[in-house]
Amino acid sequence: MVIDMENKMQIKTFPSFTKEMDAETGIIEAYVSVFGIMDQDDPPDVIQLGAFTKTIQERGPAGARKIRVLHQHTWKSVIGMPLMIVEHTRDMLPPELLSRFPNATGGLFTRTQFIMEVQAGRETYALYKAGAMDEWSIGFDRIQFEFIKQNEQNVCLLKELKLWEYSPVTWGMNQATITTAVKSNETLAKPQENALTKAQLRAKQLELSLGLKKP
Numbered sequence: 001m002v003i004d005m006e007n008k009m010q011i012k013t014f015p016s017f018t019k020e021m022d023a024e025t026g027i028i029e030a031y032v033s034v035f036g037i038m039d040q041d042d043p044p045d046v047i048q049l050g051a052f053t054k055t056i057q058e059r060g061p062a063g064a065r066k067i068r069v070l071h072q073h074t075w076k077s078v079i080g081m082p083l084m085i086v087e088h089t090r091d092m093l094p095p096e097l098l099s100r101f102p103n104a105t106g107g108l109f110t111r112t113q114f115i116m117e118v119q120a121g122r123e124t125y126a127l128y129k130a131g132a133m134d135e136w137s138i139g140f141d142r143i144q145f146e147f148i149k150q151n152e153q154n155v156c157l158l159k160e161l162k163l164w165e166y167s168p169v170t171w172g173m174n175q176a177t178i179t180t181a182v183k184s185n186e187t188l189a190k191p192q193e194n195a196l197t198k199a200q201l202r203a204k205q206l207e208l209s210l211g212l213k214k215p
Contacts, residue, residue: 009139009164011073012039013171016136017097017107018128026114026125027083031097032136032166035087036105043147043154047161049106052087055140055163060085068165069112071120073139075165079121084111085163108138110166124168137169 015034021027035051038044059066061082069080088109090098098104115121127133144160 009141011137011139012045013135013137013169015101015104017094017100018134018136019094019109021125021129023125023129026080026116026121027111028114028125028128029109029111030136031088031093031107032110033108033138034097034101034104035107036090036103037101038150038153038155041156043156045156045158046150047158049087049089051158051161052085052108052163054160056085056087059163067163069114070139070165070167071124072169073137073165073167077120078115079118079124079168080112080114082110082166083113084109128168133168133170135169135171137167138163139165139167 015037017031017034019029019031021029033047033052035047035049038046055067057063061067061084067082067085068078069082071077071079086109087106089106090104092109093104093107097107114125116125124133141162141164142158142160143162145156145158147154148157149155150157
């Protein structure tokens with residue numbers, strides 16, 4: 001677990017999954033968190049399906065529009081905007097994701113418009129398109145949680161979270177993510193309404209994001 005000293009929120013890299021991209025529009029579809037997967041903390045965290053329901057309603061694109069897309073959790077650097085944030089149940093997950101995470105119970109699906117007029121947004125999109133980056137991380141507050149036994153192991157079940165932001169990140173200590181497709185214009189035109197292991201970000205990444213150290 002990493003604590004953002006500016007915002008006092010938790011920053012964690014859960015399992016994630018980049019789904020599709022469209023180069024002309026700068027739109028990326030991704031699961032920025034996969035539910036039901038234990039992370040590497042002691043005890044590990046597991047996100048429960050439904051944990052984001054309230055925060056999406058209140059803060060998402062159809063609500064107050066207060067969920068941000070940041071550059072590597074740098075709170076001063078907004079590089080995109082969420083067009084859609086929705087929880088998907090297991091039966092809505094793509095086969096490629098389930099093959100990588102067979103125990104997944106759902107995922108937090110996002111459609112993100114990167115701001116191509118912003119240099120960091122344009123460059124980040126280019127890195128994802130090239131496959132040089134493929135992971136995501138979320139910044140949130142824990143609202144409701146409980147400790148339970150799962151597979152004979154103590155885990156912290158996250159039942160309700162307040163989502164502040166999600167970020168493209170260079171690394172998570174668990175790098176189980178993948179980019180599956182570059183989205184075509186024809187695919188982008190189709191409706192997508194059915195449209196990532198908590199781990200510490202590496203120390204250097206945290207220092208950079210908080211402005212404590214120059215690269």
